[in-house]
Amino acid sequence: MRWFPLALLLLTGCRAEDVPLTLTPSERQLVAQFDRAAFSSEFMGGQRAGRLLRWEGPIIPDYEGGMPPRLWDKAEQLIFDFAALADRPVSFSGTPNFILILTNTGSVRRAAGRSAPCYTEVTHDDDGVIQRAEIHLAPVSPEQIDHCLAEEIFQAFGLLDDSDLIPGSLLHESSARPDAAWQDKMLLRALYDPLLRPGMTRAEAAPHLSEILRDLSQQ
Template identity: 30%
Template sequence: MVLRLTLLAGLMALSACTALPRMEIPERRDAALPATLPPMAQFALRSAPAPERSNAAIARDILDLSFQMESGREITRLSRFEGPITVAVVPGAPASLSADLDRLLARLRREARIDISRVSRDSGPASIVIETLPRSRMQRVVPQAACFVVPRVSSWNDFRRMRNGRDLDWTTLETRQQIAVFIPSDVPPQEIRDCLHEEVSQAIGPLNDLYRLSDSVFNDDNFNAVLTGFDMLVLRAYNDPALRSGMTRAEAAAALPGILARLNPQGNGGGLGPSGASPRAWIDAIETALGRGSTNDPRRIAAARQAVAIARSQGWQDNRLAFSYFALGRLSLTRDQDLSLASFLAAGQIYRQIAPGGIHMAHVNMQLAAFALSSGQAERALELTGAALPAATQAENASLLATLLMIRAEALDLTGRPSEARAVRLDSLGWGRYGFGRTDAVEARLNEIAGLVPRT
């Protein structure tokens, strides 16, 4: 997103699932880190599967993404880069950023057919400049941003000097020439990677996010963190020669059917699917529910309840209703476990219909597996984590993958399979290093999940 809100900055601490004390076993050493951690795990470079909905629906989505800002302001003219795109990184970025950026650019070249390449900072002006800085420094200027992208600047100093002027107004652009992406330097590698995918994609493509999109990073629910097949098709169409900077919505609407018929022939035919704008009241409720503050804040829980009520009154049966239930489930974990469990089950029922075995269902299954583990249902925890692991891997979500494996290790211990548990727990640590970053953060998650196991 243009200003990526910190709505789902990380998974909720799983120790909140239960008030039960930690399992008192003398050999609890399995929950501690080994003397030597495995290397940070990395996902294999793979292409995302193609979108499954119709080209008519995709054309509508592209128009809604391209001609409106997240605030609701209209964008009257399409803007994009014309010609090859270059990307440079300001020196001092975390080591993980370089490899993840190279992987992203390789995917954009291969899947979206975009002429984009990396250049050194001292080789001349780049189309896109990526600069990292401490989160606290960044949020002193833009408090709600996890990372963001702005036009017509090439450095943080430029941004600070120009931030109150009209030059940073995306709606005044017709052709993109200089864009800067700002990412925190002191966050886990996975969060840096997620920012790269979201902000670079908006630097070269649409600027809006739509909650109705269940298979896209152009969605503030943040379930999808790396570019999907839908996203790659959107970016390929957005940069197709049949479109050009300065086009109106009507002109783009006339061109898109032919573009998509050529790029995505399997999408010809079929209906439009879920549509309609998300009411501002529902968006405000969701942003309040998953914004800053304590999870015990009654205002946040009330906002989640309101989001569910609005979604139901709208007659939605899509991911927006499911996300409302998911938010309510997370926020009610420590206050009302019956409500929390019921909310996760309701969310899962909808997600299972929308995308069986997808990343949304994997998040729900992780929460349900935590409930199962805390009540001693080890086999159920194994079943739920096993079902979620493929989707977490496909979505390249290392923090979710590590959490699932940690739950699985505790469940294996409960079923009397300690050697399997040790191997799974060790596997989780490599993913944890990428997903959670610091060693103490990995250890904290390991101990939170160990604390779910009921006392014997």
């Protein structure tokens, strides 16, 4: 398996829409998926400025609103699972910085600018370190809210954009899955690899990505 073209795709500005869909993610697709998810955002627009965002300190979860115990239990498990992939600690002491907010459908759709049942807002410093994440959820069907929890909690770790590149991915626009696919987990681990740093541009991250994905594929 050849990995040397991976970095070239980011350096040459490859985007997800430039890579044809297949049922099995290829090296090219994984690179394009990372590029889309890590360097852009559904709702933050120009705030991303094409730089990596990720957590560096502990994640301290909490919730606002009438959060049903079932949802909070599921949210906690997802946070612990994704934090383990990112090698970041989870704590319940200190000021909460990872907030789930159960609100009404109208508020969510007005803020998201479309017919969306959920969205995530992330605050970060000038170095690209995430300081706070707020996940806003509307009271939709159990299936929808389970998917929302998984996708929004996953995206709040720094892979903030959707992508239709890889069918089966949690980030696919048509996805209804309640958990992360293997390729999603690989990209989250890649984002938090020590070779990458918050605030990196595409060009700065590209030379390391092939090595990171190669190592992850062999584990």
